[in-house]
Amino acid sequence: MNSVTEKMIGHSPVFTRVVNAARMVAVTDVPVLISGEPGTGKALLAREIHGASPRALAAFRVVGCSGVDEAGLEIELQASAAGSTLFLDEVADLGLEAQAKLLHYMESVEAGRAGYPNVRILVSTCRDLLALQKAGRFREDLYYRLHVVPITMPPLRDRTDDIVLLLKQFTADLARRHGRKAPRYSVTARNLIKQYRWPGNVRELHNFCERMVILMAGAIVQTADMPIEIRRDASTASDSTLFTLPEGGIDLFALEGDMIRQAISMSGGNRSKAARLLGLTRDTLLYRIQKHAIE
Structure with a gap:
């Protein structure tokens, strides 16, 4: 892995809880079961766990489970040295025989x-292992053997x-790697980036930053320079109705007060976070x- 993707970057509450x-x-x-959508950084979190463990100086081996049969898995398991960490990526892709192994x-x-040998096992999955287990496609005994400490990477x-923190860090690191001058982003471009839902998660954002570093080196990225999927997503979002007024009307004052109370509760009483949730200063x-x- 490269120096960009090896960094755990973020300060949002949901991300900080995962890292802690x-x-x-x-x-x-x-064992640790790391779940999450593709591109959220499950392998990166596994490396973080290994790096913060007493095994940090030993080997960290990654085995992609897709296409690995029972014999192939046995070879990988036997190759693991004492004291090492073995990370099985997408463990749900193992067949039932390999699961038994x-x-x-x-x-x-x-x-x-x-x-x-004494080897630590970390696994990841982007699929619902419990649902697979109930459907008979994942061994129940293995599920509970792995499900000791489950951690979910947030999308x-x-x-x-x-998002903006990752944008800046990825852009700076990639510009250094490629020997290019880092592009800058206009306010409207940054707003589009923040509004986009990033279905490919951190991996998609990283790829976007690399594209901009290569194609827009030293330039100011404007809305017209953004990929069509980001512009289309923003356009769809702007056309959607956030709230439908009921026929009987509402008490706007009471609704505003209720929204404020909910924001304060969701932020644990932190007024600055509550303000961000509501889009206010x-x-x-x-x-x-x-x-x-x-009160």
């Missing part, structure tokens, strides 16, 4: 049987506070809190 959980579990040897291996390592659309929020006599 990963660092707490890193000091143990329990993994279960036996994990049980043997835990029991300290001869010929089974980028739930990390809006991190902190001073405007404080004024409206006083107007509604909210």
